[in-house]
Amino acid sequence: MTDFETLLREAFAPIEPPAELEARLEDRLTTLVEAAADELEGWELAVMKDPRNWAPTVTAVGVGGAAAVGLAFVRTQRRRHKRRAASGNVLELAGNTVRDFAREAGKLIDEGRRRL
Amino acid sequence: MAVPDPRAKVELDAQFSDLYRAHLKDVYSYSYYRVGNHHDAEDLTTQTFLQAYRHFERAQRESRGRPLRPWLIRIAHNLAANCYRDRSRKPQTPIEDAGVLAAAHTTETLVEHRDDLARILECVEDLPDDRREALIMRFALGMDNREIARALGRTDGATKVLLHRAIRQLEELVKKAEGPVNVGD
Numbered sequence: 001m002t003d004f005e006t007l008l009r010e011a012f013a014p015i016e017p018p019a020e021l022e023a024r025l026e027d028r029l030t031t032l033v034e035a036a037a038d039e040l041e042g043w044e045l046a047v048m049k050d051p052r053n054w055a056p057t058v059t060a061v062g063v064g065g066a067a068a069v070g071l072a073f074v075r076t077q078r079r080r081h082k083r084r085a086a087s088g089n090v091l092e093l094a095g096n097t098v099r100d101f102a103r104e105a106g107k108l109i110d111e112g113r114r115r116l
Numbered sequence: 117m118a119v120p121d122p123r124a125k126v127e128l129d130a131q132f133s134d135l136y137r138a139h140l141k142d143v144y145s146y147s148y149y150r151v152g153n154h155h156d157a158e159d160l161t162t163q164t165f166l167q168a169y170r171h172f173e174r175a176q177r178e179s180r181g182r183p184l185r186p187w188l189i190r191i192a193h194n195l196a197a198n199c200y201r202d203r204s205r206k207p208q209t210p211i212e213d214a215g216v217l218a219a220a221h222t223t224e225t226l227v228e229h230r231d232d233l234a235r236i237l238e239c240v241e242d243l244p245d246d247r248r249e250a251l252i253m254r255f256a257l258g259m260d261n262r263e264i265a266r267a268l269g270r271t272d273g274a275t276k277v278l279l280h281r282a283i284r285q286l287e288e289l290v291k292k293a294e295g296p297v298n299v300g301d
Contacts, residue, residue: 017140
């Protein structure tokens with residue numbers, strides 16, 4: 001290594017991230033993971049109540065993979081208030097949630113295919 | 117597969133946590149030298165890890181055991197490039213104004229090399245983007261040619277040439293900035 005490269009290494013000393021950034025980022029990631037977990041539980045219950053919805057959703061989940069599933073859940077979670085307002089009862093809400101999830105999963109699969 | 121396996125998801129999240137802890141400093145250092153100030157560097161680091169989380173499973177599958185640091189840095193690189201394209205500008209905050217020298221070096225090196233180091237960082241801003249990025253990856257993150265090549269989407273050979281030219285160009289810029297050396301100085 002030349003003297004100049006040694007100087008470059010000194011000039012580009014690694015920067016410690018602020019401690020509060022680490023905490024904030026961990027909070028955001030934890031929120032994402034928890035949202036996905038909550039939605040997973042809700043989705044499993046809804047699927048068990050209505051077997052007719054198993055096939056399309058399960059196919060979508062199988063192709064998407066765990067990360068895509070998490071993202072689909074997060075997107076589905078964002079629209080939960082609209083779904084509640086549009087649903088007349090609990091069963092209708094469950095059905096709307098499953099359809100919403102299947103739609104999001106389908107979109108993710110399409111996005112994935114376009115990237116390939 | 118009947119339903120997504122919760123254990124697989126938990127395992128994936130644990131692996132992502134490991135990746136995050138191992139490379140937070142790398143992503144932050146890259147972001148800082150790329151954007152020139154702590155505020156934007158924090159934002160870029162956060163967006164990088166959020167995007168990485170969304171695509172982690174696929175990246176892990178496709179990496180076939182290779183290190184994921186170049187993939188992370190590539191995400192940060194693309195996000196930074198998009199940001200500047202949107203704003204139609206380069207970073208406006210000179211790196212030294214953000215306190216990098218005071219934060220990152222010992223008192224002794226501050227005394228001995230402060231001017232030299234500040235001049236180098238000033239001149240880095242005048243390099244073309246790809247050369248500046250290659251230098252950040254090599255010297256701030258300690259990445260080897262192969263890792264840099266993966267992060268920039270180039271061949272190993274092209275990356276070696278890029279780094280060589282970046283160092284030579286920067287050395288010339290620094291010499292010019294120092295001004296003519298008088299005999300007897």
